[in-house]
Amino acid sequence: MSAVAVAANDKAFETVRTPDPEPRPIKIKASDVSVFYGEKQALFDVSIDIPERAVTAFIGPSGCGKSTFLRCFNRMNDTIDICRVTGEMLVSDANIYDPRLDVVELRARVGMVFQKPNPFPKSIWDNIAYGPKIHGLAKTKAEFDVIVEESLQKAGLWNEVKDRLHEPGTGLSGGQQQRLCIARAVAVSPEVILMDEPCSALDPIATAKVEELIDELRENYTIVIVTHSMQQAARVSQRTAFFHLGILVEEGPTNVLFTSPKEKRTQDYITGRFG
Amino acid sequence: MFGYALLLIIAMSLIAYFVGRSAGSRFATNSQEKIHSLPSYHGAFVAVWVGIPALILLLLWVGLQGTAIDQLLLSSLPEQMTEGASASQLNLYLQEIHNVTTGRVFGEPSPEIKAAAERLIRWEAIARWAMLVVILALTIVVLMITRAQLSPRFRARNNVERIVSGLMIFCATLAILTTLGIIGSLLFEAWAFFQMVPVSEFLFGLNWEPQIPIREDQVAAAGAFGAIPVFTGTLLIAFIAMLVATPIGLLTAIYLVEYASDRVRSTVKPIMEILAGVPTVVYGFFAVLIVAPAVRDFGSVLGLAVSPNSALAAGGVMGIMIIPFISSLSDDALNAVPRAMRDGSLAMGSTRSETMLNVLLPAALPGIMGGILLALSRAIGETMIVVMAAGLIANLTFNPVDSVTTVTVQIVTLLIGDTSFDSPKTLAAFALGLVLFIITLCLNVLAIRIVQKYREKYD
Ligand SMILES: Nc1ncnc2c1ncn2[C@@H]1O[C@H](COP(=O)(O)OP(=O)(O)O)[C@@H](O)[C@H]1O
């Protein structure tokens, strides 16, 4: 509670930052982002740079605002009536909170994978083709077939489902469903993929597969992943940001953050003293 | 006297409760062992045992006292009166005796009857007091027996639990038995009808003219019981109703779930509930006095001959009646689609209407279908609106501006006026009722199955 008070009263709270040894280009730049649910403030002046074609992990105890922050990147917070966002957020140097920006188009560029696999109650093929269809990325059945196959290949699901493309997506196992959701997001060729605890509903084997997939996707996409598992953050991410009670406490290269954290709270959290 | 007996039972139960409870609390303070149940459970146990058997006895007594006394009266009459008398003759005697006791006498009753009337008054007084005494005795005996059972380790709590669940089972069986009884009588009377009119004629005949002569000398048509025109009329009106209600109800639900602001939602929903609470008879005169003339005027502008009680007016108003039904069930179905599904679609960059059309509606479709089927079954069974606004003559037509009749209207008209329970005219109502029951039952079962199957998917 005291951290909130400090952050609220004293804007001078400084996030501890460790730069990358060899800097990467910046894909997303957030400056002083605050989020309010009605009267209640959930995020306090968060500023962070997300590097391109790398995995950035958000960690922190539950309720600290990781998901809230992630939802700012594709303006999913707009779907919550009481939610209000202030500050600036640039994706590829364009302000996404510019009133002239088309949210629908933004969400095609910034895809999202959710905590619980949420395939639509349609066939596997329709699940993947859904995004390309609404964004007009393909016209003929053959073009769609190409997109479906490519996306499933990228999600490492093609071999498992190529003979049952017209069966419902909800009939797959949990891990397959989650990879289907990743394929669905990939199908519209986004630049960024946001993942909110994508493995928390999966068993260890399915989790390993998804982590492997994330590592492959990093070559072509900028990935931001929220996770409650520090091991997972250590395994898949290049940079890690630690949130606590709505403030960004520390961020830096993953190996630095986990081996020599500079902030006491980061240290306490990664050694399991709270959270 | 019934009231006094009831008061007595309540008073005895209260006393029993306090007796049991004080025994319980004495165990609690004095006993070495740990007491099993709280004192109030001891009280409740004794009270329930005192109250329920006495109540059952009271009901039995009240139910049987009349017949018992009547039997005694008959056997007390002089032999030459009852010797060889028919049942209705004996009934007349009893009637006369009862009339004398209430002072409603026509002419001079015979001395035997007068004597019997005096006996009746005396016996009834005795019976009244006997009832009170017996109930008092029963409650005291039961109180003593159950009180003796109480002990520190006595499981009063579990016993009370068992009695309460027994009571609930009893109520549930009562409801089921009543339903079975109704179905049974429906089947029985319909069976009697099908003895007179063959099933095939009823189900496939094209002529419905149930007005047959009741007495030999009446002039009327011979009567025809082909129910097809009645069924088609019902279907026509229900179809028109669904045509009105389904799109409006569904779009209302979509608007409320997906587009309306909280303020709009919180005003529109109560209004829909008011619409659902309007008595159907009010819809009925709305149909007769406003909609039917309006339809007719509009038809005459177009050069159509619209019947004054057109299927269009009745069906249209019935449709308005079931709008809230469809909208609230569709609302539930749409709301039951997990938020994750909606978020998933929005996060793909689809607009709200694309999300609705491609994701929410398909996901909610089974629930919505269930709602529509339930609404259809209501439309088919709806009576008051059609009695007021639809026709009486069974026309075999699908023209919405013609007058048609429905199953429910025919049931009502068949049972109004001179009826006797052995004419096919009256019994036809039961056959129609049976068909109506079977159809709505099937629709409801189907709807419930669909809705349930759909629920399993998301829980
Ligand atoms: N839809 C919402 N309405 C109101 N408060 C919310 C909502 N979503 C999240 N919050 C609040 O915002 C804070 C941060 O939540 P969240 O971002 O979900 O945390 P995390 O993902 O780190 O567990 C919490 O205190 C939570 O109660």
Ligand SMILES: [Mg+2]
């Ligand atoms: Mg979260």
